[in-house]
Amino acid sequence: MISRRDLLKVAGAAAAGAATAGAERAALPAGAAPAAHPESLHEQSSPRRPLEALTADEADLLTAIVARLIPSDPSGPGAVEAGAVTYIDRSLAGPLSSSREAYRRGLAALERYATLSRGQPFRELSPTDQDSLLIDVETGGATASGAGFDGSSAAFFAMLKAHTWQGTFGDPYYGGNQGFVGWAMLGYPGVRTAVTPDDQRLGARPVPLRRSAYDTDLFNKA
Amino acid sequence: MNRRHLLLVVVGTLAVVLAGEARAPQSLIVTSPAIKAGETIPRDYTADGRNISPPLQWSGAPASTREFAVICDDPDVPMPQPFVHWVIYKIPGTATGLPENIPIDPATPMPAEIAGAVQGTSGFRRPIYRGPAPPPGKPHHYHFRVYAIDAVLDLKPGLTKRELLEAIQGHIVGEGELVAIYERKPAPQP
Numbered sequence: 545m546i547s548r549r550d551l552l553k554v555a556g557a558a559a560a561g562a563a564t565a566g567a568e569r570a571a572l573p574a575g576a577a578p579a580a581h582p583e584s585l586h587e588q589s590s591p592r593r594p595l596e597a598l599t600a601d602e603a604d605l606l607t608a609i610v611a612r613l614i615p616s617d618p619s620g621p622g623a624v625e626a627g628a629v630t631y632i633d634r635s636l637a638g639p640l641s642s643s644r645e646a647y648r649r650g651l652a653a654l655e656r657y658a659t660l661s662r663g664q665p666f667r668e669l670s671p672t673d674q675d676s677l678l679i680d681v682e683t684g685g686a687t688a689s690g691a692g693f694d695g696s697s698a699a700f701f702a703m704l705k706a707h708t709w710q711g712t713f714g715d716p717y718y719g720g721n722q723g724f725v726g727w728a729m730l731g732y733p734g735v736r737t738a739v740t741p742d743d744q745r746l747g748a749r750p751v752p753l754r755r756s757a758y759d760t761d762l763f764n765k766a
Numbered sequence: 767m768n769r770r771h772l773l774l775v776v777v778g779t780l781a782v783v784l785a786g787e788a789r790a791p792q793s794l795i796v797t798s799p800a801i802k803a804g805e806t807i808p809r810d811y812t813a814d815g816r817n818i819s820p821p822l823q824w825s826g827a828p829a830s831t832r833e834f835a836v837i838c839d840d841p842d843v844p845m846p847q848p849f850v851h852w853v854i855y856k857i858p859g860t861a862t863g864l865p866e867n868i869p870i871d872p873a874t875p876m877p878a879e880i881a882g883a884v885q886g887t888s889g890f891r892r893p894i895y896r897g898p899a900p901p902p903g904k905p906h907h908y909h910f911r912v913y914a915i916d917a918v919l920d921l922k923p924g925l926t927k928r929e930l931l932e933a934i935q936g937h938i939v940g941e942g943e944l945v946a947i948y949e950r951k952p953a954p955q956p
Contacts, residue, residue, distance in 0.1 A: 661814055676817050676870055683890040685813035685899035688950050 593630050596637035597644055602651050603629055608667045610708045612674050621725045623712045631711030631720030650700035657691035717756045724754045737762055794826045794942030796912050807948045813899035823863035824912050827940045831914040832859045837927050842906040850927045852895040853886030870894040884923040886930055893924050898948035905949040914940030
């Protein structure tokens with residue numbers, strides 16, 4: 545769907561001043577935990593954390609979708625390993641509960657669209673066909689397909705994409721960005737409450753701080 | 767106006783007319799092994815199917831052809847301009863068509879017979895083929911238009927239809943199209 549290289553281009557402005565993901569990994573201090581390898585993260589996240597809002601089938605489908613939105617690749621883990629699905633599930637049980645029905649109907653429509661258009665459930669399609677299908681959902685091509693999207697399929701995709709981004713790059717406190725893989729991907733060095741003169745030197749690469757903003761006393765939990 | 771000026775005007779006008787006639791695009795014959803002219807486009811080439819690009823074939827290109835370009839659009843949309851489904855160009859002048867299923871991943875190389883071809887930006891804001899996905903109500907016509915170009919132009923990937931047509935203006939030596947239809951029926955809500 546989107547290569548990590550493309551994602552880094554998009555996110556580059558947001559991570560201004562930070563090193564590249566690879567460079568940041570190289571800059572990790574001795575003893576600091578680098579972003580885990582996809583396989584080890586997969587082991588960590590299996591069995592899945594108990595679901596709070598989604599059904600098991602919905603979570604499986606969502607996992608397959610976010611795996612294409614921000615895929616893991618040899619340069620590092622992606623949205624699945626970051627726990628984007630856990631973030632979405634927890635959020636739908638709490639602050640995003642008003643979107644629960646939109647997810648139920650949207651995921652069901654996407655699965656029907658997969659069967660109607662490609663003849664198989666989404667998870668059984670090849671990665672290329674999965675990407676092609678998601679593009680049709682994203683661009684609204686799936687809207688009038690008879691799959692049952694509420695309004696434009698593009699609206700469902702936009703919501704799904706926004707939540708996947710939040711679950712991959714947001715603060716780990718909310719259940720996503722597990723192992724700080726999202727921040728490592730962007731080269732974001734983490735929340736800092738103090739910046740040393742060395743950190744402010746031109747070209748400096750701050751040592752990544754791998755902790756939630758809520759591990760400090762300066763931020764209130766929301 | 768004296769006779770000398772009059773003669774210059776006449777000669778100049780003739781030169782322009784003759785040059786224009788010399789550059790009038792030659793007609794290309796455009797066909798597809800998968801799509802019949804005037805008939806319904808098979809589902810595989812639409813958003814109701816795999817949405818892969820259809821195979822195209824052409825003939826009748828002039829010897830001066832160096833490259834080809836293909837645009838697919840739908841003039842039946844309720845918009846001021848036709849909706850663009852596909853823009854592909856820098857197709858080698860030796861090509862006699864496009865194979866089915868041009869890659870949607872930019873990292874995947876183009877098939878050998880059209881090596882060097884690049885895709886432009888469609889109305890879906892993507893540099894790939896996206897087939898018919900019309901609202902239900904009536905059949906829409908899809909024009910697969912092929913242009914033969916007499917120069918190797920410095921065309922960057924991602925051009926829109928308008929940008930491409932502007933860039934190849936004055937270099938079109940052949941032109942032809944295949945027109946087919948597609949209609950979505952209203953589906954009952956599940």
